[in-house]
Structure formats: structure tokens, C-alpha cells
Amino acid sequence: MASVSIGADAEEFWRLAGAWLVAEPVLHSVLLTTVERERRGGSGGVFALLTEDGGAGPAGVAVWTPPFRAYVSAAPADAELLALALLDSSPEITGVTGGSDEAAAFARAWTGRTGGTATVAMNQRLFELSAVVPPPRPAPGVARLAGPGDRELLVAWTVAFEQESNAAPGASVAERVVDLMLADGRAWLWDDDGPACFVGVSPTVAAVARVAPVYTPPQRRRRGYASALVAAVSQAVLDAGARRCALYTDLANPTANHVYTALGYRPVADVTAYEFGPAQGVG
Structure with missing residues (x-):
């Protein structure tokens, strides 16, 4: 079984998830710079950390710093769990960005629970360069x-x-x-x-x-x-x-x-950003 913890302490989140994020620094570049900014006094982020029972460390994360979209990194099934946990704590989140499969899973779980809509805002590709x-x-x-x-x-x-x-x-x-x-x-x-x-x-x-x-x-x-x-x-x-x-x-x-x-930039992963909307006839 997996569990999700939600918090607002960037320093504590870094203590628990920092090494996991640093293990893939290009893939997690947005998350790393976001957490670093929040550690120095940011806009009041919300940090979701998914761990497997008995596991040695994180299995996935999602971070939301308003007014931006949430950013998720997790296997698709875990992204759904992160979405539902964040929906309980921060229903005002307006969208999500992440690897295409995990962002789609997050959006699917969000709209399935809320009855709202998820529209693709942009399909992106992440690149890296060393020379x-x-x-x-x-x-x-x-x-x-x-x-x-x-x-x-x-x-x-x-x-x-x-x-x-x-x-x-x-x-x-x-x-x-x-x-x-x-x-x-x-x-x-x-x-x-x-x-x-x-x-x-x-x-x-x-x-x-x-x-x-x-x-x-x-x-x-x-x-x-x-x-x-x-x-x-x-x-x-x-x-x-x-x-x-x-x-x-x-x-x-x-x-x-x-x-x-x-x-000299080379592709790393495809990334999708979604915008959330209210259920039809709502708001």
C-alpha cells in the first residue's frame, strides 16, 4: 500500500525527497528549482510526498506553488493517488504539468473526482545539453x-x-x-x-x-x-x-x-500541461 503526506514545510520536504529529486536532476529540474525557491522564502507551496509502506524512500511527489500549475513526478498509478490527496487539501489547483503519462493520470483522477474538465494547455519536450x-x-x-x-x-x-x-x-x-x-x-x-x-x-x-x-x-x-x-x-x-x-x-x-x-540539445522526455475547469454548469 502507498500513502501520501501533504505539508507546507519546504525544508522538511527537501529532507525527505531531496535525494530522490537529485537522482534525476534534469527530469526534476522544475521541481528542484521550485523547492529551492520555497526553501529561501517563496510563495507558500504545498508539497505532496508518496511513499510505499515499508519502502526506503519516496515513490513520487507533486508540488504546487500558486498561481502556477501543480507539477507531478510519479508513476501513473501513483500520480492518481497524489492528485486525490491534493484535491482534498488544495481543491483550488488550476492545472498540472508533468511527464505525459503521469500528468494524464493526475488529470484523469482529478476530473473523475470533481466532474470538471482537463484541457491540454501545451505538449512539450524536455531537452538536455552537456556541450x-x-x-x-x-x-x-x-x-x-x-x-x-x-x-x-x-x-x-x-x-x-x-x-x-x-x-x-x-x-x-x-x-x-x-x-x-x-x-x-x-x-x-x-x-x-x-x-x-x-x-x-x-x-x-x-x-x-x-x-x-x-x-x-x-x-x-x-x-x-x-x-x-x-x-x-x-x-x-x-x-x-x-x-x-x-x-x-x-x-x-x-x-x-x-x-x-x-x-546540441537532446530529448529527455515528453511533458504535458493541463488546465482544469469546473464541471459543466458550475461556476
């Missing part, structure tokens, strides 16, 4: 770290990125994310007669850093800026001590998937 392949064609311009004077632009571009990727937690969250990136030197711009592309990167946790967001405004696309800047940022992260870089792509965007593969 950068230079872009096949150079782009005009140069990479630079963003500074305080770029804040307004980066917030606007972060909101635009979230809208395009169907994440959109809101401008206030975008401001917080940008402020943290600027404070830590994790926001980059490609300049070609002014800013042309924005790439952010997560803190490095368990020797893995995640590249996100990657945003080029529509009028400046198809000029190689994103490829050049992702390559530059990935190399900078590796030079600073990370062993691997991770990033997510939208499977509906074959151009982006080709661009990142050409830079």
Missing part, C-alpha cells in the same frame, strides 16, 4: 547581461512569452520573476540595433540550470537571434559550473525543436 554546438549560421549582434534599465522591457516580454505558451500567471508574477533574474544576473539580451531577443536561466541546482524563457518579439524573428543567444547563455552556464542545461520546447513549434537540437 554546446555553435549555431550553424551566425546572427548579427552580441549577447549581454540585462540590467535594471531593461526591466520594463523584460516584464513585457515575459508576459508575452507566457501568453504565447499558455502559462500566463500574470504581470505581478512576471515582475517578480524578472526582478529575481536581474538581481542574480540570470537575464540575457541579444542586442542588434537594440534588444532583439531575451533568454532567462534558472539558478543552478544539482549541477543543472534550465533555460527559460526564450522570447523574440514577432517582428524580429527568423534572424537567428534565439539560436545565438541560447547558445551563448548555455555556454555561460556550463562555464560557470553547471554540468548540464535543460530546456522545454513546444511540440507544436517544429522550428524551435530543430534549432535547439542543432545546438
